[in-house]
Amino acid sequence: MSAAAGTPAEGGGDRPWQSYHTAYTNAKAGMEGVDKEKVQKVIYEMSKGSKYFENEQRKEALTKQKIEYLRAQCATLTDNDISHFQKVAEKKMLELEASRDLSKIWLHTDMDAFYAAVETLEDPSLKGKPLAVGSMSMIATASYEARKFGVRAAMPGFIGCKLCPGLVFVRPNFERYTHYSELTRKVFQRYDPNFIATSLDEAYLNITNVCIERGITGEEVATELRAAIHQETGLTCSAGVAPNRMIAKVCSDINKPNGQFILPNDREAVLTFVSTLPIRKIGGIGKVTEQMLRQVLGISTCQEMLQKAAFLCALFSEGSADFFLSVGLGLGGTETPEQRQRKSISCERTFTATSDSSLLFDKLANLAENLTDDLQKEGLKGKTLTLKLKTADFEVRTRAVTTRGYINSKEDILIYATKLLKAEMPLSLRLMGLRMSQLHDEKDDSSTSTQKTLDIFFRSSGNDLNVNGANVQSSTNTSGQDISPISVTTKDEYLVHDAGTSASTDQQDFFVHDESIFIPEQRNLVSYSNEAVLSNPVIDDALGEAKLDDVTPSAKVMNAEKFDDVCQLTSHEATASSSKPGQQLWIDDYVCSICGFELPPGFEEERQEHSDFHLAESLQHEETVDSKRPISNERLAERSCSTTPTPKKKLKSSKEGKHIPIDAFFAKCNKNL
DNA sequence: GCGGATCAC
DNA sequence: GATGGTGATCCGC
Secondary structure (H helix, E strand, O other): OOOOOOOOOOOOOOOHHHHOOOOOOOOOOOOOOOOHHHHHHHHHHHHOOOHHHHHHHHHHHHHHHHHHHHHHHHHHOOHHHHHHHHHHHHHHHHHHHHOOOOOOOEEEEEEOOHHHHHHHHHOHHHOOOOEEEEOOOOEEEEOHHHHOOOOOOOOOHHHHHHHOOOOEEEOOOHHHHHHHHHHHHHHHHHHOOOOEEEEOOEEEEEOHHHHHHHOOOHHHHHHHHHHHHHHHHOOOEEEEEEOOHHHHHHHHOOOOOOOEEEOOOOHHHHHHHHHOOEHHHOOOOOHHHHHHHHHHHOOOEHHHHHHOHHHHHHHOOHHHHHHHHHHHHOOOOOOOOOOOOOOEEEEEEEEEEEOOHHHHHHHHHHHHHHHHHHHHHHOEEEEEEEEEEEEOOOOEEEEEEEEEEEEOOHHHHHHHHHHHHHOOOOOOEEEEEEEEEEEEEHHHOOOOOOOOHHHHHHHHOOOOOOOOHHHOOOEEOOOOOEEOOHHHOOHHHHHHOOOOOOOOOOOOOOOOOOOOOOOOOOOHHHHOOOOOOOOOHHHHHHHOOOOHHHOOOOHHHHHHOOHHHHHHHHHHHHHHOOOOOOOOOEEOOOEEOOOOOEOOOOOHHHHHHHHHHHHHHHHHHHHHHHOOOOOOOOOOOOOOOOOOOOOOOOOOOHHHOOOOOHHHHHHHHHHHO
């Protein structure tokens, strides 16, 4: 069998660069004439020995282990097993086949080297030059001229320089890209008001209706639409037309740049199309999946998914197997999906690696502030806070905590985040990030405003989201306001909002290209977390361990709470606000005068931490008032594919036969692999 | 619910 | 000298 069909001597030998699988293994348009071996060697030489490189090696080793594991699994399959899974697979394939829908016509558009093209449009002196949009650390988009040298998106700039000594760098200008993106969307809108924008430079359009109403073909729509885009933006794009989105996306890449490819709505055409299509072309199959499928089952084309269907069902989860089989059948995405609401919101920054805890806590405070801004801009609160860390040697860790109530204030976020970070110290980091999930739209709050806890509690106690009584609990944030309990939002309310059509889900890629993060002179105060703001922090703090669970109120506390407790808590909260930074003292030797947090005299260390927190808080406040932070936090979207240096060039009608024959295309792909 | 990983852009 | 940021999802525990 073709198990172990991968490249046998990949482990190294006298050409170690061949086994260094970079993140950009997917062949991109504009890279055809490139001496891949040479480029690969340069990348290898420049990376070798770095922390980054070592981490990549570590990850590769893990992938290898996975592959070995799957091979071993494979080897244990008996004939009986195989025939069993063959039946399973055949049944599944029949089901999938029955779902085939050839009645829709989808069009995928992709701007050609979007950022580079925009920059060239704005500054014609760049025309014809090898251009990289990005920084020495990271290239977002490379112009066509640069691609000839092997320079491409996701490559660090310094490697780009080595590959292409004359490489010109331009800082990303996010506003520009957004502007041009909006122009393209105005065009999309005319062809499909429900178009799906997947990034600034890509979108899916269901053109079925346009074709029917105007009695024209998908090809004609594509030609017209691309001409309109060019007319209205001065930029070129490529398009793919097919019966579903999965295939349309692949098609838009075939005659890139400034081209289009149309696959007819015909089952045989689709099956022929996928028969030689490399799996890596499919969205969702990345570097690792490709390696696994190839090295475990010898699969490299979509059609081979069907030949190995039994093994796919035996080795992978049902979801994965279904996906793989769909790929083999050329199925995927014929209905316009409901507009998805965001599930998380996050913020992360890379910086010069440091183990200085005061620096790290500063950065954490900045992140908390940024996250808060973003949350509040969107009117969101969240329940789960995740701290992301990347160590100086590129190891990534995440640590999460789920709070009882929804939070979005900087203070609340910082308290939980600090706790999470403290538990990991000491360590040297090059990145930190904060993510909020389990979101809740504040606008969905049906209740009026403050002091609604009990009301909500009673009203919601019968609704189906409120399965777990222990969750129904309000807590207090630093400003003494209620944190809405989970039960505020009913299932219905969740579903109500949106129904929007503008499809402006900008999940574009941004990145910081200037790492000068403002670092105030530091004291280590912020590093002392406290849980004063928790509704019942005494017990948590008394446990005093740096355990994450501590942040979440322990079950024994929560489970014991009944209506009485809620009443008590609420009234307690009513007296617990007021805030006078810098003048904190312990009322009755017991209660914090600022936030009402109760801490008995025995807990001196905790008290010190608590006092420090308020001090830090007030100092932080001063800082934010008088410092304009020079965060050149420009956000940079991602790449598209290739650019045309002459955007004014007349679009060629697809009728003029600009298409590369399908076989030639795949031959090209295979060469690129 | 958490944490690691993968993927897209 | 130097390898990003945002968001989603899946899987195993």
